[in-house]
Amino acid sequence: MTETVQINALENEAIYIFREVAAQFEKPVLLFSGGKDSITLVRLAQKAFHPAKIPFPLMHIDTGHNFPETIEFRDRLVEELGLELIVRNVQDSIDQGKVKEESGRYSSRNMLQTTTLLDAIEEFKFDACIGGARRDEEKARAKERIFSVRDDFGQWDERNQRPELFDMLNGEIDFGQNVRVFPISNWTELDVWTYIEREVLEIPSIYFAHKREVFLRDGLIWSASEHVYRDEEEEVEERMVRFRTVGDMSCTAAVDSYATTISKVVEEIRDSSISERGARIDDKRSEAAMEERKQQGYF
Amino acid sequence: MEVLKIATAGSVDDGKSTLIGRLLYDTKSLTSDKLEAIERSSKQKGYDYLDFSLATDGLVAEREQGITIDVAHIYFSTATKSYIIADTPGHVEYTRNMVTGASTSQVAIILIDARHGVIEQTYRHFFINNLLRVKDVIVAVNKMDLVDFSEERYNEIKNEFQKLVEKSDYEDQNITFIPVSALKGDNVVDKSKIMSWYSGNTLLEHLEKIDTADIYNRGKARFPVQYVIRPKTEEYHDYRGYAGKVYGGSISVGDEVIVLPSETKTKVKEIYFYDKKYETAARRSSVTLTLENDVNVSRGDMIVKVGELPKVEKTLTATISWMDAKQLVPGSKYVLQHGVNKVLAKVSAINNKINPDYSGIETGVTGLQMNDIASVSFQLNKPIFFDAFKEHRTNGAFILIDPQSNSTAGVGFIE
Numbered sequence: 179m180t181e182t183v184q185i186n187a188l189e190n191e192a193i194y195i196f197r198e199v200a201a202q203f204e205k206p207v208l209l210f211s212g213g214k215d216s217i218t219l220v221r222l223a224q225k226a227f228h229p230a231k232i233p234f235p236l237m238h239i240d241t242g243h244n245f246p247e248t249i250e251f252r253d254r255l256v257e258e259l260g261l262e263l264i265v266r267n268v269q270d271s272i273d274q275g276k277v278k279e280e281s282g283r284y285s286s287r288n289m290l291q292t293t294t295l296l297d298a299i300e301e302f303k304f305d306a307c308i309g310g311a312r313r314d315e316e317k318a319r320a321k322e323r324i325f326s327v328r329d330d331f332g333q334w335d336e337r338n339q340r341p342e343l344f345d346m347l348n349g350e351i352d353f354g355q356n357v358r359v360f361p362i363s364n365w366t367e368l369d370v371w372t373y374i375e376r377e378v379l380e381i382p383s384i385y386f387a388h389k390r391e392v393f394l395r396d397g398l399i400w401s402a403s404e405h406v407y408r409d410e411e412e413e414v415e416e417r418m419v420r421f422r423t424v425g426d427m428s429c430t431a432a433v434d435s436y437a438t439t440i441s442k443v444v445e446e447i448r449d450s451s452i453s454e455r456g457a458r459i460d461d462k463r464s465e466a467a468m469e470e471r472k473q474q475g476y477f
Numbered sequence: 478m479e480v481l482k483i484a485t486a487g488s489v490d491d492g493k494s495t496l497i498g499r500l501l502y503d504t505k506s507l508t509s510d511k512l513e514a515i516e517r518s519s520k521q522k523g524y525d526y527l528d529f530s531l532a533t534d535g536l537v538a539e540r541e542q543g544i545t546i547d548v549a550h551i552y553f554s555t556a557t558k559s560y561i562i563a564d565t566p567g568h569v570e571y572t573r574n575m576v577t578g579a580s581t582s583q584v585a586i587i588l589i590d591a592r593h594g595v596i597e598q599t600y601r602h603f604f605i606n607n608l609l610r611v612k613d614v615i616v617a618v619n620k621m622d623l624v625d626f627s628e629e630r631y632n633e634i635k636n637e638f639q640k641l642v643e644k645s646d647y648e649d650q651n652i653t654f655i656p657v658s659a660l661k662g663d664n665v666v667d668k669s670k671i672m673s674w675y676s677g678n679t680l681l682e683h684l685e686k687i688d689t690a691d692i693y694n695r696g697k698a699r700f701p702v703q704y705v706i707r708p709k710t711e712e713y714h715d716y717r718g719y720a721g722k723v724y725g726g727s728i729s730v731g732d733e734v735i736v737l738p739s740e741t742k743t744k745v746k747e748i749y750f751y752d753k754k755y756e757t758a759a760r761r762s763s764v765t766l767t768l769e770n771d772v773n774v775s776r777g778d779m780i781v782k783v784g785e786l787p788k789v790e791k792t793l794t795a796t797i798s799w800m801d802a803k804q805l806v807p808g809s810k811y812v813l814q815h816g817v818n819k820v821l822a823k824v825s826a827i828n829n830k831i832n833p834d835y836s837g838i839e840t841g842v843t844g845l846q847m848n849d850i851a852s853v854s855f856q857l858n859k860p861i862f863f864d865a866f867k868e869h870r871t872n873g874a875f876i877l878i879d880p881q882s883n884s885t886a887g888v889g890f891i892e
Binding site for chain 1: 478479480508549550551552554559561573576580690706708709712716718721748749752755756758759764765776812817871874875876878883884885888
């Protein structure tokens, strides 16, 4: 026992943020998608509060169009770590007539999630929602704060953000407002993968190269599934692919890959010349797609 | 991986975004889809070169106006370091963003347009990096291509800037001059072939050589308690862990410490990081401490070493950088957040306004407007445990929160 705690700047920063959330808020929740970023968040939260349990629940907004591998993984992780999981379904919002299912070639439930999320925040009176968004992902996210205040309608006002100075996080809010918290704001995709490798974290199998039924559209590789609209002339083929993000099947494209282990994935990311969100169909809608969704209350 | 945070400062047309874009391009950090988007957009606008500024200008309003509004964060890495650039705007009205960017950075890049030399803005940029005690300042003399890569012009600007450095009271600040052309790529990542008269490092070479372990200003060890961990399980029945981040210096098992404000003396019993025990917690590590004696410790308390006490006072004077549209006037009340500790503060006096261009002070000021910098005295409802900012970059800073709007209205550097 002669060691010194090694300084891992990003990990230390994230742990500090988690502790600020637990101290400053009454009802925090960790938004969990089953993806690599939220898996990383869970490990960081464990580290922040050990030997106590993580002092808040996880919540998944389930579109019903997830990859089955992700859902199976989610349930196993929650069980193994003894965590509390809340699931709210986009299907319920559709059934209640609050949102309308999109139709056509590019239909997706991605946009519909926002309503279900905002309803759940109100239902449970959550005052802090912890998410795995990173500033390197997308240009609108590059301006996001670590503590990002949302008004009573869950909306983001990017012109009126609080300055964040030194380590000091201002979590003062009025009743009805909530704060979105991003502990891994300063991590890059490669940082996340390197961390998963170092911590030997388990992740859903779709992150590794596997054979899958896919079809090509607009230069992207789409999953062939009942949840994804496909024209008759769009031919299905089998390909070795993996996914870099785990959004819905309808908005997440695959990439060609032979990376079957974490270390091969890390190597691939290091050499990759396409950005992570380059395979996100939801971002391709327009130059400002993310910014517009964020203003409405998206993750 | 080492992480280095960099703040940039420059006037509207100094080519800051182009410099950052060039840095990303030459380090092969721009992915092919981003590069394509830049090529497409540059072509659309009819430029005959790549408009790198598009790599950093994020929000819709910025794309419309072609300017950077807020602090944006840009990431790139080399084999040895991860870099985070806080790209802050350079207009007069945005002092608050520059202060914000500099507060989390260890390195600052100040851009100067070689055609215009040192201008009033440059004074302001240097003043802020001085005020915030940013250790390493790089003065990038940009657009050298537009002054025929002239060594004479470069030296002229260097001499002008040196006069500014003489006004500084921060002797440990490292200042480095580099002649660059961000547009053409000279001395950003690759050495300039044309400016053979310059024998120093390129911008990236300089950044690569900075020792990240040494770039944080040292001070006395301060451990503000963030959160008390009480698992209440069979295995950890009596466990009381104090979670927080170590600032200034390291803390080891067996150290004799004092808990403030109770002034109880005890010893550090264990240091935990996750499920492992350690002998020492280095500065800037987020750890959990347990103490020998059963003392009452809560969030906002501070653990320090015996013989290294900070000031414990209910009044203080600080240099304030004001960031709110609502004025600060004598008598106004705020929540003062010092690290993780919160107290109530009342403005007892505005002593004077400080001109951020080194032209002196103004007295008889009745209120502070956004972007003003001034010396202000406060009265607190409870004592806080602080150091002068010049001696401790973390324990000497606080923010002021407006109790009505909850906004972060200003930042203070304790004198």
